[in-house]
Amino acid sequence: MNTSTHEIPFPDATVITVNGVDLEVFEAGQENAGNPIVLCHGWPDLAYTWRFQIPALVAAGYHVIAPNQRGFGNSTRPEEIVDYDIEHLTGDLAALLDHFGYERATFIGHDWGAFVVWSFTLLYPHRVDRVVALSLPYLARGEMPWLDFMEAVLGSDYYFVHFNKQPGVADAVFDAEPARFINNLYRRDEPLMPPKPGMALIEIARDTAPLGEPLLSENELAVYESAFKHSGFTGGINWYRNLNRNWHLLADADPIIHQPALMIYGLRDAIARxxxxxxxxxxxxxxxxDSGHWVQQERRxxxxxxxxxxxxxxxAS
Structure with missing residues (x-):
């Protein structure tokens, strides 16, 4: 365990080559081999988001596998946008199970990680025992591709749409001051406010007086700053740039999640129930x-x- 930059012990990283990329994986509870649980972070986040859950899961008898998914940390950051579509992201998880010799596992995902876990369960149902999703509920596949629907309902400034319509603009703003962006975004006790005009995440990145209180300590923020200074934000944003492609790729999947599932919301989260x-x-x-978006950290x-x-x-079955 490396405690030099962390307030609580966090597993050391291992780089594992799977599905044509190198994934930086944080593994704990190897003594519990045979009882796997895979933790999938969202954006802009890291496997480090699970630092409060990992010790408890190990103590409960789980073999914990928490990757920095492609585009994040020291994992591979492919150049092509399509290399971040749902086939690649779920393929990474399937290959990760293969690497550890597991046919099935329990999966926990937050934010985009929840979308990947829901989708993995649709595409690889035989490999999933149970699902826990935080913040992002199952996204039903409607008649219109997701980005087209979002643009029609929420407008071109909505951040999903902006990432696609104005490639590179938001990336550059976030990359300029990673610590400021993360510190402004990761807040607790924020008052519920009506949305402002413009691209919300760019406004957050530039805000000089963010509302609420910082969620991250200085040491925790340093972990995020170091990671995103290294990786930049584009790899993770490319996940958003595949949303319509994902809508097409999931067309033939059984849309019903048959496994037992737990959905955890934050009442102050902008993502609707x-x-x-x-x-x-x-x-x-x-x-x-009673939490904002980062429920696993705020209400640990x-x-x-x-x-x-x-x-x-x-x-597990």
């Missing part, structure tokens, strides 16, 4: 905490305890 989740995820339980104990309690009641 799904009112139709049980129609697509019939075996789901839903919980909400409540989130960890809820996950462990639910896993205990829903044993």
């Amino acid at each position: 799904s009112e139709q989740l049980s129609a697509f995820v019939p075996n789901v339980e839903e919980l909400s905490f 104990s409540e989130t960890t305890n809820a996950i462990l309690e639910w896993l205990g009641r829903n044993p």
